[in-house]
Amino acid sequence: MKIAVVGGTGxxxxxxxSRLNEQGHEATPxxxxxxxxxITGAGVDEALAGADVVVNLTNSPTFDxxxxxxxxxxxxxxxxxxxxxxxxHAVILSIVGVDQVPELDYYRAKVLQEDLxxxxxxxxxxxxxTQFMEFMGAVMSWTSDDDTVRLPSTPIQPIAAADVAATxxxxxxxxxxxxxxxxxxxxxxxxDEVGRITLAAKGDPREVVxxxxxGMFGVIKGDVLTAPSDARIAPTHYRDWLAS
Numbered sequence: 001m002k003i004a005v006v007g008g009t010g011x012x013x014x015x016x017x018s019r020l021n022e023q024g025h026e027a028t029p030x031x032x033x034x035x036x037x038x039i040t041g042a043g044v045d046e047a048l049a050g051a052d053v054v055v056n057l058t059n060s061p062t063f064d065x066x067x068x069x070x071x072x073x074x075x076x077x078x079x080x081x082x083x084x085x086x087x088x089h090a091v092i093l094s095i096v097g098v099d100q101v102p103e104l105d106y107y108r109a110k111v112l113q114e115d116l117x118x119x120x121x122x123x124x125x126x127x128x129x130t131q132f133m134e135f136m137g138a139v140m141s142w143t144s145d146d147d148t149v150r151l152p153s154t155p156i157q158p159i160a161a162a163d164v165a166a167t168x169x170x171x172x173x174x175x176x177x178x179x180x181x182x183x184x185x186x187x188x189x190x191x192d193e194v195g196r197i198t199l200a201a202k203g204d205p206r207e208v209v210x211x212x213x214x215g216m217f218g219v220i221k222g223d224v225l226t227a228p229s230d231a232r233i234a235p236t237h238y239r240d241w242l243a244s
């Protein structure tokens with residue numbers, strides 16, 4: 001199949017493109033660097049021309065109140081281009097539990113993206129993944145200083161980006177599911193536990209202090225960021241990923 005991967009040069013997108021091409025499909029990466037702008041619409045029609053599938057992996061440049069406008073405009077442009085091009089399957093990547101955290105602007109924006117896809121005319125699939133292992137360092141940096149890292153005890157189920165890309169590629173190459181495909185890592189930790197595991201692996205002597213209000217995940221209560229019972233479970237363990 002001919003598959004247009006918009007946002008195809010990023011962490012997930014580049015791996016999705018590689019996997020699909022290895023499987024014999026014709027996957028093409030599209031991004032600002034290739035002349036495709038999902039906000040202005042420049043290059044979008046050309047990117048989707050002749051495509052059987054479009055995978056949208058673009059992301060808002062901010063996580064704040066500006067993010068809904070990004071997803072509204074980008075989805076409007078992509079879905080209209082997909083409709084005109086006769087694309088038969090649209091895939092987006094979202095977040096496990098995203099509809100259960102209305103306190104976060106970015107999560108509300110991702111729910112909007114999902115809703116726009118469902119309301120469109122293009123058959124679709126939504127892949128929801130748990131938190132990426134690659135983002136744990138950034139999460140820790142938000143609330144750290146020279147001596148301590150403050151983290152809430154929010155349960156999370158970290159997944160490797162390579163495992164996310166494998167799931168997105170598999171879904172993109174299949175028939176539209178018209179629903180959500182959940183995927184998560186094999187282990188559940190509390191976020192402060194992940195902090196201690198990460199610091200120990202890096203030989204970092206700082207102390208992790210439990211602070212239930214620290215950082216973006218401080219507003220999340222319960223286990224909404226862990227994969228539901230019907231989720232696919234990816235193979236890569238966090239400790240193994242750290243050691244690789």
